[in-house]
Amino acid sequence: MNMWNPEIETMSRDEMAALQLKKMQWSVKHAYDNVAMYREKMQKAGVKPEDIRSLDDIQYIPLASKQDLREQYPFKLVAVPMKDIVRIHASSGTTGQPITGCYTREDLDMWSECLARLVVAGGGSAEDIVQISFGYSLFTGAFGLHGGWEKVGAAIIPISSGNTERQINIMRDFGATALVATPSYALYMAEVAEKMGQMDKLKLRVGLFGAEASTEEMRAELERRWGIIATENYGLTEVSGPGVAGECMHKCGMHINEDHFYCEIVDPETGKPLPIGEQGEMVITTLSKIGQPAIRYRTRDITRLIAEPCECGRKRIRMEKIKGRSDDMLIIRGVNVFPSQIESVLVGMKGVGPNYEIVVTNKGYMDYIEVKVELNDARLLERYGELENLQNRVRHALKTALNIDCQVTLVSPNTLKRFEGKAKRVTDLRTNK
Numbered sequence: 001m002n003m004w005n006p007e008i009e010t011m012s013r014d015e016m017a018a019l020q021l022k023k024m025q026w027s028v029k030h031a032y033d034n035v036a037m038y039r040e041k042m043q044k045a046g047v048k049p050e051d052i053r054s055l056d057d058i059q060y061i062p063l064a065s066k067q068d069l070r071e072q073y074p075f076k077l078v079a080v081p082m083k084d085i086v087r088i089h090a091s092s093g094t095t096g097q098p099i100t101g102c103y104t105r106e107d108l109d110m111w112s113e114c115l116a117r118l119v120v121a122g123g124g125s126a127e128d129i130v131q132i133s134f135g136y137s138l139f140t141g142a143f144g145l146h147g148g149w150e151k152v153g154a155a156i157i158p159i160s161s162g163n164t165e166r167q168i169n170i171m172r173d174f175g176a177t178a179l180v181a182t183p184s185y186a187l188y189m190a191e192v193a194e195k196m197g198q199m200d201k202l203k204l205r206v207g208l209f210g211a212e213a214s215t216e217e218m219r220a221e222l223e224r225r226w227g228i229i230a231t232e233n234y235g236l237t238e239v240s241g242p243g244v245a246g247e248c249m250h251k252c253g254m255h256i257n258e259d260h261f262y263c264e265i266v267d268p269e270t271g272k273p274l275p276i277g278e279q280g281e282m283v284i285t286t287l288s289k290i291g292q293p294a295i296r297y298r299t300r301d302i303t304r305l306i307a308e309p310c311e312c313g314r315k316r317i318r319m320e321k322i323k324g325r326s327d328d329m330l331i332i333r334g335v336n337v338f339p340s341q342i343e344s345v346l347v348g349m350k351g352v353g354p355n356y357e358i359v360v361t362n363k364g365y366m367d368y369i370e371v372k373v374e375l376n377d378a379r380l381l382e383r384y385g386e387l388e389n390l391q392n393r394v395r396h397a398l399k400t401a402l403n404i405d406c407q408v409t410l411v412s413p414n415t416l417k418r419f420e421g422k423a424k425r426v427t428d429l430r431t432n433k
């Protein structure tokens, strides 16, 4: 199997740990010397950069929360003179005020190196014509993937997101073989391509998807509709953007670029590190970032690490698909529900389409959850018996998976909202939160 950087990707675990320790010591000192927030945090905890003598010693440094970083807006996390910064991005602001990300030239090189690895791992090569349908903007997704594909030598179509019929025409005319998008936009694009009757004129063979949570069921749906191999990648602005991790063609978790990112899993309640393999919140320390280092950043993303060897030969540790953001988790009548659990039930279920919406309300202390999902066939709306049957089936499947009762509303095909970037499928209208 092809690899972009076999030396790093197959480096033994011991050698990698030694490399990580050296880089961690550098990064912690760099942040301590140049970013007041990290220095103050460490001073308060009585930790000095010299105290980092093993990788585990990182746990003595306090965690940095999203709120901590927001307070440094816009440039108080920058660790070099502003003249050395060559790029400024910002997070999408999915959950509140955006966080800025500043890069030196070296940071941009490191970033595209990380992306080149996951492009090749996901089956991309110099032969590809890749359509990048992430928004080119402050958002890190498009520029991140762009850097990686460019390094690999593919021909890039920097089309950005939106104007979906035009996307499909360009994809056909330019003979795009690879697609970069959020899973939800890729799904919408597939619907449009089908409606335009163009699907069999397209040459897509691989899709690299990321920037939002999605399920195995959604992957299967995308692979089936487009006739591609779909891999997933992960990252966030706070530590650089996409490129923290990406899947190989075995699709069994995303290989982490461990020489640039040190990943820990902590208990989201207590912040204490958990043993490898346990589910918790991902905490990331950058090991190479110069312009804006991040030390023990709490991502709020829930996942687990996988240490078992991968068939592809890469020795880099993997992270499981993100289950959801800790702040996406709904607590319905005391039961924890991730929207991804609902997606798993709905996508691929016979009779209903893969688009859905979740609305949460309350009457006093009682929470109610409504799941809206589209019918595949509008004619069902006239066949009351069948409609009710289907509704009961969906409701039962949700109840089995979630352990709570949901109201199920079946709506006409193509009536729920479609997304060009990150999907927002949950509306929480509760007044008792």
Ligand code: ADP
Pocket: 090, 091, 092, 093, 094, 095, 139, 140, 209, 210, 211, 212, 213, 214, 232, 233, 234, 235, 236, 237, 238, 241, 299, 301, 321, 322, 325
């Ligand atoms: P925002 O947090 O405002 O959306 P970013 O644009 O930096 O900011 O997006 C980073 C976040 O996107 C991550 O913290 C994570 O929650 C989500 N994300 C990125 N890639 C994935 C993925 N493959 N699976 C699930 N979530 C992802």
Ligand code: ZN
Pocket: 247, 248, 249, 250, 255, 310, 311, 312, 313, 314
């Ligand atoms: Zn692998």
